[in-house]
Amino acid sequence: MDEARARRVLAAAGLTGGAPGAAVLLAFGENAVFAVGDLVVKVGREAALLERAERELAVAGWFAASGIPAVRAAEPKPRLVDGHPLTLWHRLPDAVRPAGPGDLADLLRLVHALPEPPFALPARNLLEGVERWLRLAAGAVDPADAAYLRARRDAYAAELAALTPRLPPGPVHGDALPRNVHVGPDGPALVDLETVSADLREHDLVVMALSRDRYGLPAEEYEAFVTAYGWDVRDWEGCAVLRGARETASCAWVAQHAPADPGARAEFRRRVASLRDGDRQTRWHSF
Numbered sequence: 001m002d003e004a005r006a007r008r009v010l011a012a013a014g015l016t017g018g019a020p021g022a023a024v025l026l027a028f029g030e031n032a033v034f035a036v037g038d039l040v041v042k043v044g045r046e047a048a049l050l051e052r053a054e055r056e057l058a059v060a061g062w063f064a065a066s067g068i069p070a071v072r073a074a075e076p077k078p079r080l081v082d083g084h085p086l087t088l089w090h091r092l093p094d095a096v097r098p099a100g101p102g103d104l105a106d107l108l109r110l111v112h113a114l115p116e117p118p119f120a121l122p123a124r125n126l127l128e129g130v131e132r133w134l135r136l137a138a139g140a141v142d143p144a145d146a147a148y149l150r151a152r153r154d155a156y157a158a159e160l161a162a163l164t165p166r167l168p169p170g171p172v173h174g175d176a177l178p179r180n181v182h183v184g185p186d187g188p189a190l191v192d193l194e195t196v197s198a199d200l201r202e203h204d205l206v207v208m209a210l211s212r213d214r215y216g217l218p219a220e221e222y223e224a225f226v227t228a229y230g231w232d233v234r235d236w237e238g239c240a241v242l243r244g245a246r247e248t249a250s251c252a253w254v255a256q257h258a259p260a261d262p263g264a265r266a267e268f269r270r271r272v273a274s275l276r277d278g279d280r281q282t283r284w285h286s287f
Contacts, residue, residue, distance in 0.1 A: 001084065002260055006032035006043045013081045015041055029287070030194075030256075035091060039074055044085040045136070045256075053078035053085040055121075056194040060089075062117045068110055069189040071182075092182050092189065099181035101208065101221045103188040105228030107173075107181060111190075112201050114171045124174050124197035126160070126245045127153045130252040140258035140265060145272045149252050152275065156245040163238040167201040167231075176204040177211065205233035206242045214247070214284045251275060254287055 003025060015036050016022035023034040023041070030049070031042040044053055057078060063070040074088040130153045134146045173180070174195025181188050197203070208225050209232075211217040226232045233239050251271040257264035267285055274282035 001032065001043075001045045003028060003032060006034070006084075009043050009081050009084045009086060010034060010036070010041060013041075013079060013086055015039075038091050040071075040089040040091050042087045042089070043081075047080060047083045047085065048132070050078060050080055050085040052194055053087050055119075056196070057087060058119050059117070059121075059193045059196045062119070063190070063193070066114060068114070069107065069187060070193060071189060071191045092191070093184040093186075095183050096185055097183050099178040099183050099188060101178060101217075101225035102228040103181050103183060104176060104178050104208070105225050107188055107190050108176055108204050108229060111171055111173055111196075112167075112204070116170065116198060121171065121196065121198035124172055124195065124199035124203045126203070126249045127157055130249060133252045133254075133256045136256035137258045137268075141255050141268055142272075145269070146255070148272065148276065149248060152248045153252075156241065156248055159241045160245055163200065163241060165200045165202055165238070166236045169200050170198060172197055172199055172201055172204045174203060176207045200242075202233050202236060202238065202242055205229065205231070206239060206246060209234055209239065210243055210246055210250075213243075213280060214282075215286055216283055247271075247275060250284070257287060 006028075007023065010016070010023055023036045025032065026035055026040070027033040031044050034041045034043070042053075044050070054077065057073045057076060060071065060073040061076065064072055071092060072090045074090050079086040130149060134141070134149065137146070173190060173193075174197045175192060180190060180192045182191050183189075208217065208222060212219065212222040233242075251268065254264050254268045254271060258268055264287060267287065270282070271284055274284075
């Protein structure tokens with residue numbers, strides 16, 4: 001799916017995607033995310049993501065009932081339009097400032113204090129998407145690199161299953177980064193709820209540790225996150241395993257953009273090379 005395809009899906013859903021300027025592209029990752037008037041519309045890449053869209057909407061309702069500041073759904077169920085899951089959300093007010101590590105940590109503390117929801121949450125399977133992302137690369141990446149990531153995925157899957165957590169397991173956001181926090185007039189709120197899971201709380205903390213090491217997060221910002229949350233996941237003996245699994249997934253995630261984006265192809269090669277070399281410091285660039 002490219003942007004043009006996503007706009008055709010909007011038009012087919014009657015969401016004015018065919019009118020010039022009516023839908024503004026906000027982000028394009030696993031979903032194409034558009035602002036359409038007072039709504040935000042997420043268009044998933046393929047029908048296989050329908051179940052995840054259903055769960056994300058259920059999570060939004062649960063967060064609302066639990067008082068967790070987060071994006072709110074505009075429709076309770078997803079639509080399936082031309083083979084693409086489509087979800088509608090209330091558009092948040094304009095941000096008053098960028099989200100910081102402390103905002104994220106405060107929200108994670110709220111999520112981590114929640115009991116299990118009244119519906120089933122899956123485990124946070126970091127490696128579940130690897131095969132799909134490599135498939136979506138459609139020959140745009142070196143088969144040897146894809147094979148390397150598959151082997152790395154399999155090795156880490158076994159190590160993940162053997163981890164002993166330091167924190168009590170339970171609900172997690174699953175992709176805990178400041179970019180998934182929106183600070184509006186009423187304060188910080190979580191967005192992008194599709195990876196909310198029930199698993200090791202450490203999943204939500206290793207993301208920022210990896211951001212410090214791979215994506216250039218300043219050390220003082222990481223320390224602000226640790227201080228606000230109250231614990232540094234790097235003190236946990238399982239951190240290296242969880243970090244390695246997330247690096248594997250993050251590398252494969254870029255592959256889905258490779259067919260249409262030369263920059264993604266270069267970034268994919270860069271990431272794979274650093275993993276092959278055991279280089280834990282090479283800077284990765286966000287997509």
